[in-house]
Amino acid sequence: MPFFDTILRGGTVVDPGCGLHGRFDVGIAGGKIMSVAPDLPRADAGQVVNLAGLIVTPGLIDMHMHAYWGGTDISVDPDRDCLPRGVTTMVDGGSAGAYNFGAFRKLILEPARSRILAFLNLSTIGQVDVRVGEYSNLTWLDAEAATRCLEENRDYLLGLKVRLSRDAVGQNGLLPLEMARAVADRTGTRLMVHVGETDAPLSEILELLRAGDIVSHFLTPRQHGILGEGGRPLPAVRQAVARGVWLDVAQGRMHLSFRVARAAFKLGLLPHTISTDLSRYGMMGSVKDLPNVLSCFMALGLTLQQVIERATTVPAKVLSLSDEVGALRAGCSADVAVFAVEEGQFEFADSTGERVTGRQRLVPRLVLRAGVPVEG
Numbered sequence: 085m086p087f088f089d090t091i092l093r094g095g096t097v098v099d100p101g102c103g104l105h106g107r108f109d110v111g112i113a114g115g116k117i118m119s120v121a122p123d124l125p126r127a128d129a130g131q132v133v134n135l136a137g138l139i140v141t142p143g144l145i146d147m148h149m150h151a152y153w154g155g156t157d158i159s160v161d162p163d164r165d166c167l168p169r170g171v172t173t174m175v176d177g178g179s180a181g182a183y184n185f186g187a188f189r190k191l192i193l194e195p196a197r198s199r200i201l202a203f204l205n206l207s208t209i210g211q212v213d214v215r216v217g218e219y220s221n222l223t224w225l226d227a228e229a230a231t232r233c234l235e236e237n238r239d240y241l242l243g244l245k246v247r248l249s250r251d252a253v254g255q256n257g258l259l260p261l262e263m264a265r266a267v268a269d270r271t272g273t274r275l276m277v278h279v280g281e282t283d284a285p286l287s288e289i290l291e292l293l294r295a296g297d298i299v300s301h302f303l304t305p306r307q308h309g310i311l312g313e314g315g316r317p318l319p320a321v322r323q324a325v326a327r328g329v330w331l332d333v334a335q336g337r338m339h340l341s342f343r344v345a346r347a348a349f350k351l352g353l354l355p356h357t358i359s360t361d362l363s364r365y366g367m368m369g370s371v372k373d374l375p376n377v378l379s380c381f382m383a384l385g386l387t388l389q390q391v392i393e394r395a396t397t398v399p400a401k402v403l404s405l406s407d408e409v410g411a412l413r414a415g416c417s418a419d420v421a422v423f424a425v426e427e428g429q430f431e432f433a434d435s436t437g438e439r440v441t442g443r444q445r446l447v448p449r450l451v452l453r454a455g456v457p458v459e460g
């Protein structure tokens with residue numbers, strides 16, 4: 085019997101977490117990575133897939149997207165819309181709240197071929213309809229229900245999501261964040277906090293965040309973003325980062341400004357993680373998918389290595405999943421993405437309509453989930 089089920093042969097492996105950037109073979113058996121080495125013996129493999137000229141990365145991790153297809157107006161179908169594009173692990177950013185998480189779990193998370201984890205929305209109703217501010221009615225803010233749901237679903241729930249923009253909170257200001265803070269502390273989980281167009285300045289919001297919490301949409305062009313006087317990042321942002329707060333892109337339809345990104349990058353403030361905040365609207369607009377967002381950040385000056393790191397190694401670390409995903413390390417799940425790096429002139433747009441032209445684009449060519457190829 086062959087030692088490996090599959091050898092992915094001759095591709096350029098880009099795995100920042102393992103310090104790999106070069107030509108390696110990847111040996112897979114039993115759905116796990118077994119070995120990554122310059123020349124694995126072909127005779128030991130059930131099948132050999134030749135990937136010369138292509139980039140081989142750990143399956144991508146999308147830290148923020150919306151997967152509750154059929155349960156909310158914004159969600160995409162994860163197995164159809166994300167997995168074939170190289171995203172093998174995805175994290176739903178609060179589509180479901182305590183009262184509709186049960187159906188999300190049973191109908192989407194459990195049967196999915198993709199690995200999907202989630203942040204629970206503090207509001208019992210979740211993000212069921214984008215026109216409804218889910219924290220505008222205090223009836224839906226139920227700390228007991230959220231606590232119970234988090235405790236009963238620790239296998240899927242990574243923390244608590246709260247959105248602080250005016251359209252979400254109505255007249256309730258920072259009350260949802262204060263309540264979310266208390267629930268996260270009580271359950272020992274992390275917070276994912278949506279900023280931009282808030283009543284409170286960002287510095288007041290950041291004061292309530294601790295090591296391990298996540299700021300979503302940190303490059304937003306909307307009011308109370310990261311830039312202060314003179315277009316420089318606020319000191320409170322650096323202080324939060326120094327405390328261990330993570331900055332996530334979560335591009336979405338409204339949350340990426342190239343102007344803010346350039347100002348931040350110039351002073352060395354880079355995203356920790358690059359995610360899509362993918363919705364079915366964003367999919368049809370400028371977000372498209374995670375490889376497109378990563379290509380956009382290459383057009384903004386990040387290297388291939390840097391964007392892959394921010395969609396594999398770092399999100400795995402942020403979410404405490406590094407033993408399982410985000411690396412092509414022996415023992416990890418054989419979740420693998422293979423890309424062509426196309427050269428040309430490619431245009432990307434931000435949420436304000438500004439455009440940037442890049443010279444490279446990541447195009448998904450092959451995806452393996454637990455060692456098995458995904459049909460696209």
Ligand SMILES: [Zn+2]
Binds near residue numbers: 148149150177361
């Ligand atoms: Zn979102």
